[in-house]
Amino acid sequence: MKIVRFQNSAGTVHYGERVDEGSARLIEGTIFGTYCVTDRVVAMRKLLAPVEPRNILCVGLNYRRHAEETGARIPEYPVLFIKAVNALSHPGDPIVIPRVAPGQVDCEGELAVVIGKPGKNIEPRQALDHVLGYTCANDVSARRWQKEGGGKQWCRGKSFDTFCPLGPCLVTTDEIPDPNALKIKTTLNEKIMQDSTTADMIFDVPSLISFLSEGTTLLPGTVILTGTPQGVGFARNPQVFLKKGDRVAIEIERIGTLVNPVSEEA
Numbered sequence: 688m689k690i691v692r693f694q695n696s697a698g699t700v701h702y703g704e705r706v707d708e709g710s711a712r713l714i715e716g717t718i719f720g721t722y723c724v725t726d727r728v729v730a731m732r733k734l735l736a737p738v739e740p741r742n743i744l745c746v747g748l749n750y751r752r753h754a755e756e757t758g759a760r761i762p763e764y765p766v767l768f769i770k771a772v773n774a775l776s777h778p779g780d781p782i783v784i785p786r787v788a789p790g791q792v793d794c795e796g797e798l799a800v801v802i803g804k805p806g807k808n809i810e811p812r813q814a815l816d817h818v819l820g821y822t823c824a825n826d827v828s829a830r831r832w833q834k835e836g837g838g839k840q841w842c843r844g845k846s847f848d849t850f851c852p853l854g855p856c857l858v859t860t861d862e863i864p865d866p867n868a869l870k871i872k873t874t875l876n877e878k879i880m881q882d883s884t885t886a887d888m889i890f891d892v893p894s895l896i897s898f899l900s901e902g903t904t905l906l907p908g909t910v911i912l913t914g915t916p917q918g919v920g921f922a923r924n925p926q927v928f929l930k931k932g933d934r935v936a937i938e939i940e941r942i943g944t945l946v947n948p949v950s951e952e953a
Contacts, residue, residue, distance in 0.1 A: 693731040737857035741908035749914025771846035778854035788829035795915035796873035796937040799824035814896035823945035883916030
């Protein structure tokens with residue numbers, strides 16, 4: 688099932704099962720517990736990010752060819768960093784380049800995993816039982832703040848407002864039995880920047896969930912960004928960074944396409 692979160696004509700936020708680009712069947716209950724899909728079809732005035740994350744846990748250097756293009760060693764353990772929840776952004780909303788990061792903002796297409804059932808010290812073989820579904824993510828990054836201005840921590844460069852677009856929908860696990868067999872592509876102004884498959888992950892999705900749950904409870908609504916494939920802007924020659932007027936599209940097989948324009952902070 689493809690679950691969407693949206694505003695109706697009155698501005699009220701609902702969950703629904705997507706019918707088409709402009710309408711959905713209303714869902715009653717909570718998607719993180721008991722819910723049912725009704726027969727009531729309503730128009731969607733505005734499509735929202737499919738979840739409001741409790742946490743946004745991110746994994747760096749998790750594609751082999753991306754590690755190679757950056758000259759990094761293959762990590763022994765998943766590289767964890769966190770994006771602040773204020774970074775959440777909706778499909779169609781602009782990625783805003785902040786005044787403090789001109790000429791250095793990059794985009795990264797990623798598969799996002801949404802936890803639906805709490806768990807701690809989860810075994811890899813049981814990990815997917817804790818997943819509600821999957822969506823597209825854009826791990827927007829201000830490279831100087833990530834690499835130089837953040838005190839050797841990535842969080843600052845990854846957590847500016849609008850730096851975590853999610854969407855367009857949440858696809859439940861019954862439609863994606865193997866999250867490590869999906870095509871993933873990032874397009875910038877109709878130019879393909881990233882074109883890969885989640886099979887190139889160093890640590891697959893069950894391994895990531897198991898690792899992140901060691902000694903740590905993964906709460907329902909936790910979003911895990913699973914890493915980005917090769918083709919990022921800062922690793923190119925010449926480098927490619929986002930600018931006002933750009934359009935970024937993240938497309939993942941079986942999920943859909945997340946599209947965001949780019950603007951600048953006033």
